[in-house]
Amino acid sequence: MLTRLAGARDDVVLLGGDTVAELPWSGPTSTGGGSALRYLAEGGCAVLDALRDDDDGR
Amino acid sequence: MRLLADEPLAAGQRWIFSAGFNVADGPGGLGRVDTELADLARLSGAGARVALLTHQGRHADGSARHLGDLATYLGGRLGCPVRYLPWSTGPEARAAAAALRDGEIALFGNTRLHAGEERNDPDLAVEFAALGERVAMGGFSKAHRRHASTTGLLGLLPGWAADSLVRELTLLGPWAxxxxxxxxxxxxxxxxxxxxxxxxxxxxxxxxxxxxxxxxxxxxxxxxxxxxxxxxxxxxxxxxxxxxxxxxxxxxxxxxxxxxxxxxxxxxxxxxxxxxxxxxxxxxxxxxxxxxxxxxxxxxxxxxxxxxxxxxxxxxxxRWSRVPPAPTGPGTGGPATRC
CATH class of the missing domain: 3.40.50.1260 (Phosphoglycerate kinase, N-terminal domain)
Known part of the structure; x- marks a missing residue:
């Protein structure tokens, strides 16, 4: 699949520590696996919420 | 959300940098370390004292280990010695954090050597918070975890989003x-x-x-x-x-x-x-x-x-499948704005 997608490099992002470390891919990558999934699907993450709450509350 | 990039840094500030060095063994698996280098260098360069906290492996299955090799790697990449201190709690950890010199970065013990990390034990978060006065939150790979070294710590100390975190969010924006x-x-x-x-x-x-x-x-x-x-x-x-x-x-x-x-x-x-x-x-x-x-x-x-x-x-x-955007806004029936 990655070979097939090589021509769409800028429109493909590879997610996750092990995945990024093990697969041959020179396009965009994210260090997040579960966190990236959560962000892509829900638009947020627990730490981002905590940082925003922290900024609001102090 | 406060950004570390916007924060004036000064010598003597005591920062905890929360990272996500949960890396695979072997070559090519250090991207989660490399992504934090610029933030760490900026803190150190300004004279901040940095207690670096990270998780690796899991306590429950015994795969959490000590991280001296990562401290050595960090020192090589940053061009300055990074000491590994095997504790992240207790009087030894607190004394070591208090003794950090201006510009020094020390990697403290793996947070997942403690059973309370993954269950967000508030007492463990208090122990981690004693290592500094402010939190720089990197480690995007653990940004979805409500653990003691993430949300637990942010509940106790003021927090700033590290550039590494912001970069990941910006990168992923088009896919969200x-x-x-x-x-x-x-x-x-x-x-x-x-x-x-x-x-x-x-x-x-x-x-x-x-x-x-x-x-x-x-x-x-x-x-x-x-x-x-x-x-x-x-x-x-x-x-x-x-x-x-x-x-x-x-x-x-x-x-x-x-x-x-x-x-x-x-x-x-x-x-x-x-x-x-x-x-x-x-x-x-x-x-x-x-x-x-x-x-x-x-x-x-x-x-x-x-x-x-x-x-x-x-x-x-x-972009091949992009079509002219439909009108958006109240009453137009157009597509929702992409976040």
Whole structure:
């Protein structure tokens, strides 16, 4: 699949520590696996919420 | 949200940098360390005293280990010594943090050597918070975790988002949420429960096509009734198969790729596999399945799904399928703004 997608490099992002470390891919990558999934699907993450709450509350 | 990049830094400031150095052994697996180098260099360069906290492995299965090798690696990349201090709690850790010199970075003990890290033990968070006065939050890979070294720590000390975190959010922005003007494909594998709960269920509603692999695929095959024998089903197999069944019942046929041919192999008991062979899985005959003693280890992508991947490539990637945006705003009935 990655070979097939090589021509769409800028429109493909590879997610996750092990995945990024093990697969041959020179396009965009994210260090997040579960966190990236959560962000892509829900638009947020627990730490981002905590940082925003922290900024609001102090 | 406060950004570390906007914060004036000064000598003597006591920062805790919360990182996500949960890296695989072997070459090429240090991206989660490298991504923090610029923030660490900036803090150190300004004379800040940096107590670096990270997790690695898991306490529950004994895979959490000491991280002296990562301190050595960091020192080499940053061009300054980074000491490894094997504690992250207790009087030794507090004394070591208090003794940091201006500009010094020290890597403290792996947070997952403590059972309370993953259950967000408030007492453990208090111990971590004693290592500094401010928190720079890096470690995007753990940004979804409510652990003692993440949200627990942020509940006790003021926090700033490190550049590494902001970079990841910016990078992922174009892929986040549903965009009806772009054709989209998500390939989702892995063995953690979140890959099914979030990756399969939630991305399935935001992406046009999901191609599952790993435990995600195995759960779908099990949900369809195929025996999967020794195939990995993740952390919570029963729940994962239940979710997979719900997704399977609701998905349009062209929105979820289920292979008709898989590779199976026999686990050798030490993490390897042998006796690999291809196996047809007829969707009309759910009794067909993986033979006893074997596990699914690969699959063949069906031609229609390969053609879908080609759509991403054909006209310049996802832009190929972009259509003129419909009017947006109240009363126009246009697509929602992409987040």
């Amino acid at each position: 949420g549903r965009d009806p003007t772009r054709f989209s494909v998500a390939v989702v594998g892995g063995r953690k429960q979140e890959k099914v709960e979030v990756g399969l269920r939630r991305l399935g509603s935001a992406y046009d096509l999901v191609i599952p692999g790993g435990a995600v695929l195995n759960c779908l095959l099990a949900a369809r009734g195929h025996p999967v024998a020794e195939s990995v089903l993740g952390d919570s197999p029963a729940r994962a198969v239940e979710v997979a069944a719900e997704v399977l019942a609701a998905a349009a046929p062209d929105a979820l790729h289920l292979p008709e041919e898989v590779a199976v192999a026999r686990p050798d008991g030490s993490g390897g596999y042998g006796e690999a062979r291809w196996l047809r899985l007829d969707p009309r005959r759910p009794d067909d399945g993986v033979p006893p003693g074997y596990a699914v280890v690969d699959f063949t992508v069906l031609p229609w799904a390969l053609a879908a991947l080609d759509r991403l490539v054909g006209g310049g990637g996802a």
